[in-house]
Amino acid sequence: MGFIAGIFMVVNFFVPHAVGTQGEWMLMEWARIIGAFALILGLASLFRTHWNKIRRRQSQWGYSVVTLASFALMVWAGIIYGSGQGPLAERLVTVKSGALFEWLFNNVQVPLDATMFSLLAFFIASAAYRTFRARNFEAILLIVAAIIIMLGRVPMAELFNLPHGEHIDAKMPQIYEWIMQFPALAGKRGILFGVALGAIATSLRIILGIERSHLGG
Amino acid sequence: MPEAQQGTELVFLGLTFNPEVLGLWLQAVLTFAIFSFLWGDNRVYKFAEHVFVGISAGYGAVIVWQQAVLLLLVFKLWPQLSAKADVTADHWVIIPGILGLLMLTRFMPKYDWLSRYPIAFTVGLYAGTGIPRIVPAYLLRQMGATMKPLVPGADVGWWVAVSSLVVLVGVICTLTYFYFSRPHEGALGVSSKIGIWFLMVAFGAGFGNTVMARISLLIGRVEFLLYDWLPVWWPGAGL
Numbered sequence: 368m369g370f371i372a373g374i375f376m377v378v379n380f381f382v383p384h385a386v387g388t389q390g391e392w393m394l395m396e397w398a399r400i401i402g403a404f405a406l407i408l409g410l411a412s413l414f415r416t417h418w419n420k421i422r423r424r425q426s427q428w429g430y431s432v433v434t435l436a437s438f439a440l441m442v443w444a445g446i447i448y449g450s451g452q453g454p455l456a457e458r459l460v461t462v463k464s465g466a467l468f469e470w471l472f473n474n475v476q477v478p479l480d481a482t483m484f485s486l487l488a489f490f491i492a493s494a495a496y497r498t499f500r501a502r503n504f505e506a507i508l509l510i511v512a513a514i515i516i517m518l519g520r521v522p523m524a525e526l527f528n529l530p531h532g533e534h535i536d537a538k539m540p541q542i543y544e545w546i547m548q549f550p551a552l553a554g555k556r557g558i559l560f561g562v563a564l565g566a567i568a569t570s571l572r573i574i575l576g577i578e579r580s581h582l583g584g
Numbered sequence: 585m586p587e588a589q590q591g592t593e594l595v596f597l598g599l600t601f602n603p604e605v606l607g608l609w610l611q612a613v614l615t616f617a618i619f620s621f622l623w624g625d626n627r628v629y630k631f632a633e634h635v636f637v638g639i640s641a642g643y644g645a646v647i648v649w650q651q652a653v654l655l656l657l658v659f660k661l662w663p664q665l666s667a668k669a670d671v672t673a674d675h676w677v678i679i680p681g682i683l684g685l686l687m688l689t690r691f692m693p694k695y696d697w698l699s700r701y702p703i704a705f706t707v708g709l710y711a712g713t714g715i716p717r718i719v720p721a722y723l724l725r726q727m728g729a730t731m732k733p734l735v736p737g738a739d740v741g742w743w744v745a746v747s748s749l750v751v752l753v754g755v756i757c758t759l760t761y762f763y764f765s766r767p768h769e770g771a772l773g774v775s776s777k778i779g780i781w782f783l784m785v786a787f788g789a790g791f792g793n794t795v796m797a798r799i800s801l802l803i804g805r806v807e808f809l810l811y812d813w814l815p816v817w818w819p820g821a822g823l
Contacts, residue, residue, distance in 0.1 A: 368701055368704045368705045368708065369704035369705060369707055369708025369709075369711070370708060371708070372704075372705050372708040372709040372712060373708040373709065373711045373712030374712060375712065376709060376712030376713045376715075376716070377712045377715055377716060380715075380716030380717075381716065393676065394709055395709070395713075396656050396677075396680075397677070397679065397680035397683070397705075397709075398680075398705075398706050398709050398710070399652050399656055400652060400653075400656050400657050400677065400680035400681065400683075400684055401680050401683050401684045401687060401702045401705065401706050402648075402652065402706070403648045403649075403652040403653050403656075403657075403684065404683075404684030404685065404687040404688060404702070405684075405687055405702075405706075406644065406645065406648050407687075407688065408687060408688070408690055410641060410645060411691070413637075413641055427630070430630055430631065430633075430634040431634070433631055433634040433635055433638065434634040434635075434637050434638040434641075435638060436638065437634070437635045437636075437637070437638025437639045437642065438638040438639070438641050438642040438645075439638075439642070440638075440639075440642065441638070441639050441641075441642025441643055441645075441646060442642045442645055442646060444646075445642070445643070445645075445646030445649075445650075446645075446646055446649055446650075460654060460658065460659075460665045460666070461667070462650045462651075462654055462655060462667075464646065464650070468646065470603060470607060471639065472643060473607065474606075474607035474608075474610045474611050475610065475611075475614065475635065475639050476636070476639045476640060476643055478611040478614050478615055478805070478808070479614050479618065479632060479635065479636040479639070480636070480640075481801050481804055481805055482614070482615045482618040482619065482801075482805050483618055483633075483636060484798060484801050485798055485799075485801035485802035485804070485805050486618060486619065486621060486622070487798045488795065488798035488799050488801070488802045489622060491791075491794065491795050491798060492795065495791070495795075504781075505780055505781065505784045506784075508781055508784040508785055508788065509784040509785070509787055509788040509791070510788065511788065512784070512785045512786075512787075512788025512789050512792065513788040513789070513791045513792040513795070514792070515792070516788065516789045516791075516792025516793055516796070517792045517795055517796055520796045545747070546785065546789055547789060548747070549747045549750045549751050549754075550750055550751075550754055550782055550785045550786075551785050551786045551788075551789035551790075552751060552754075552786075553750065553751045553752075553753070553754020553755050553758060553782050553786075554754060554758050554779075554782035554783045554784075554785055554786025554787070555786045555790075556726055556729075556730065556751075556754075556755050556758070557754070557755050557757075557758025557759050557761070557762065557779065557782065557783070558758070558783075558786070559722055559726060560722075560723065560726065560755075560759060561759075561762050562722070563718050563719075563722035563723050563726075564723075566714060566718050566722075567714075567715055567718055567719070569711070570711035570712070570714045570715050570718075571711075571715070573707055573708060573711040574708060574711050574712060581703060581707050582700045582703060582704060583700070
C-alpha cells in the first residue's frame with residue numbers, strides 16, 4: 368500500500384496530468400483524515416496515562432485531574448458549547464469556533480506557551496555560562512559568532528543613550544547580516560545537503576519496502 | 585458563559601467580572617505561575633504546566649475535529665449537515681474513513697496488525713511526496729545559490745565576490761567534513777578542518793538566534809505585565 372501511494376506521488380510529479388493532480392489532492396486529504404484518527408490514538412494514550420494515575424492514586428495524581436479537566440474544558444468550549452446558540456446537534460457540526468473557545472485560547476494557551484518558551488532564555492543562558500569554555504579555536508568561533516548574533520539584534524545605542532552614527536551600533540547589524548548570509552549559511556547548507564540526501568534515501572527505502580521499522584516489528 | 589461572548593460583564597458567585605479584565609488577570613497569574621519555576625520546582629508551576637498540556641491537547645482536538653473530521657469526512661459523506669449550500673458529496677472519503685478506523689485497532693492487540701495499512705499508506709504517501717520536492721528545493725536550488733559569480737566585474741562588486749567565495753568554500757569544506765569514506769588526512773583533513781570552522785559559526789549563529797528568540801518572548805511577557813496587566817491592577821502606575 369505504501370509502495371502504491373509513494374510511486375503514485377513520484378510519477379505524478381514527473382508526469383503531471385489534470386487527473387493525476389486531482390488524485391494527488393484527494394490522497395493528501397485522505398492522509399489528513401487518517402491523521403485525525405491517529406490523533407485519537409494520541410489523545411487516548413494521554414487519557415489512559417492520566418486516568419491510570421488517578422485510579423491508582425499515584426503520587427501527584429491531582430495534576431492529572433488538572434490535565435484532564437483542562438482538556439475537557441477546551442473540548443467542551445470548542446465542540447459542544449461552540450457559539451452557545453442553537454441546538455446541540457447543530458453546534459457539534461459547526462466549523463467556526465465560539466468566543467469562549469477563543470477566549471480560552473487567547474488568555475490561557477497563548478500566555479502559557481509564550482511564558483514556557485521565554486523561561487528557556489534563563490536556562491539556555493545558564494547552561495551556556497556553565498558549558499561554554501574557549502578551550503580551542505573552534506570553541507572561540509562558536510562563542511564569537513553567538514555573541515555577535517546576539518548583539519546584532521540589540522539596539523545598543525538606545526541602551527546606552529548614544530547618538531546613532533558610525534559606531535558599533537550601526538555596524539553590528541551589518542556584521543550580523545553578513546555572518547547569517549554567508550559563513551553561517553555555508554555551514555547550514557552543508558548540513559542541509561546531507562539531510563536532503565538522507566531524506567531521499569530513506570523515502571526510497573520506505574517506498575521500496577526495504578525500510579519497515581515504522582510498521583513495527 | 586454567553587456574557588463573555590458579548591463582551592459584557594459576567595456575574596459568577598455574586599461577583600461581577602469583565603471578560604477582558606478577567607482574561608488579563610488569568611494571563612498574569614499563569615505567567616507568574618510559570619516564572620515561579622525560576623525559584624524552583626513547585627506546585628503552582630506544576631499546576632500551570634498541566635493546564636498547558638490539557639488546554640493544548642484540547643485545542644488540537646477541536647481544530648482537528650473542525651478542519652479534518654467535519655470538513656473532509658463528515659460533510660462529504662453527509663453534505664446536508666453543512667451550513668454551506670455548495671458542499672458536494674464525495675463518497676470516496678469512506679476509504680480513508682475505513683483506514684482511519686483501522687488505525688484504532690491499535691486498541692485491540694488481536695487485530696492491531698490491521699493498523700499497519702493506514703500507517704503504510706500515510707508514510708508511503710509522504711515519502712513519495714517528499715522526493716520530488718526535496719530534489720529541486722533542497723538540492724538543485726541550494727547548489728545554484730552556492731555557485732555565484734566569483735570574479736568581480738561590472739555587475740559583481742569585490743565584496744560580493746569575496747562573500748560568494750566564502751559560501752562556496754564553506755559548503756565544500758562542510759561537505760568534506762561529512763565525507764567518511766576516507767580518513768581525514770592531507771588535503772581532505774585540511775578541508776574538513778575548515779568545514780568544522782564553518783559549522784561552528786553556523787552553530788554559534790543558531791544558538792545566538794535561539795537565545796534572542798527566547799529573549800523576545802520574555803520581553804513580550806514582561807511588557808504584558810507592565811503595560812497591560814499592571815495598569816488594571818494599579819491604575820496609578822503610569823507605565
